Amino acid sequence: MLARFTVGKVDAGMAILLTEDNHLIEFPSLLLPAGVAAGAVVNISVRRDPSAESAERREFFELQERVLREFGTAPPEPPHLQVRSTTQTSVTLSWTPLVLHAADLRSLEVYRDGERCHLNFPALESRWAKVTGLEVDREYEFFLRMRTSAGTFESNRLRTRTHTLDNLTGIHVSFGPREQQEQQDAIDAIKECLDRIGARWSDSVTADTTHLLARRQGGTSYEAATRWNIPVVKPEWLFVCEQKGRLQPAGTYYLRGSMTGAMSGGSGAINTNMSVDANAANASPSVNGLRSPTAI
CATH class of the missing domain: 2.40.50 (OB fold (Dihydrolipoamide Acetyltransferase, E2P))
Incomplete structure (x- = not known):
């Protein structure tokens, strides 16, 4: 044209x-x-x-x-939730790596008995969260809710029961600084005690650590424990637990200056031992957001 x-x-x-x-x-x-x-x-x-x-x-x-x-064609996959460890007043949950494909993660939430826990993850790459302030010997249901740009997905639902006071298998200790005169025999005795009561130990502070056994302040493990509000106690506490056959208050065994805030909150076998919060038995369940220095 x-x-x-x-x-x-x-x-x-x-x-x-x-x-x-x-x-x-x-x-x-x-x-x-x-x-x-x-x-x-x-x-x-x-x-x-x-x-x-x-x-x-x-x-x-x-x-x-x-x-x-x-x-x-490839929506996000629901995460798989599992129990990592359990104590008298806490449950540590872990989950498989998040598979989002092309979607963006909006939020990740832990639910306890249908109620959302106020969550503060250490890092998403760590894939774990520690729920504290639970009641002794009670069954709880947990699941994970993942909100993405492609929709909301829920994990499997799992039920677990917190330990009774005479169940010491939830104890997981790490070893902190010791006095120079302390021999390897003392460490071996502690490990033998842990084996007898069915507890665990690790050389470094991890997400599963419930107590740090130390004789003095300082060092990488001690700094990590104080930063994560993990009780730093003397080894005698462990032997007393074995002798009594049940979980004992840790307040009298705290290393001087390590848990001042926790000791001022109250007393009792539960409040001063397995829970990070001093008033854990009376507090509503929450998630202990440990912030790891390295990335879930």
């Missing part, structure tokens, strides 16, 4: 063209031939390009298919 126009006016970037039947058309002046001014006559040819249409349509549908394959 060939159309003839008379240039009526040329402004910066835009020209006014006049048709033979006196219609005004705005036309980009950059597309006009060089030197065109008012009064000039120009012929403009317009034609359809079917081959270009087919190519653009093909590219568009190919893009749609790629978007569908990448974002529409």
Whole structure:
């Protein structure tokens, strides 16, 4: 199609063209031939390009298919929740790595008996959370709710019971600084005691650590324990627990200056021992957000 126009006016970037039947058309002046001014006559040819249409349509549908394959066929996978450790007043939960595919994570929440716990994860890469302030010898139900840009997904629901006072298997100690005169035999005696009561130990402070056994302040383990509000006690506390056959108050065995805040909160076998909070038996369950120096 060939159309003839008379240039009526040329402004910066835009020209006014006049048709033979006196219609005004705005036309980009950059597309006009060089030197065109008012009064000039120009012929403009317009034609359809079917081959270009087919190519653009093909590219568009190919893009749609790629978007569908990448974002529409692989939704996020619900996480799998499991119990990592249990004590008289706390439960440590862990879960499998989050598989989001192309979705974005909005939030991650732990629910206890249908109620959301106020959550403060150490780091998402750590994949664990410690719920404290629970009652002794009581069954709880937990599940994880993952909110993403592709929807909300829930993990499996699991039930677990907190330990009784005579169940010492939830104790998990780490070893802190010792006096120079303390021999390896003393450490071996502590490990033998742990074996007898079914408890565990580790060389460094971890998410499962319930107590740090130490004779003096200082060191990496001591700093991590104080930062994470883990009780730092003398080894005698462990032997008394074995002797009595039940969990004992740790307040009288705290290393001087290590748990001042916890000792001032109250007393009792539960409040001064297995729970981070001094008033754990009377407090509502919450999540102990330990902040690890390295990344779940």
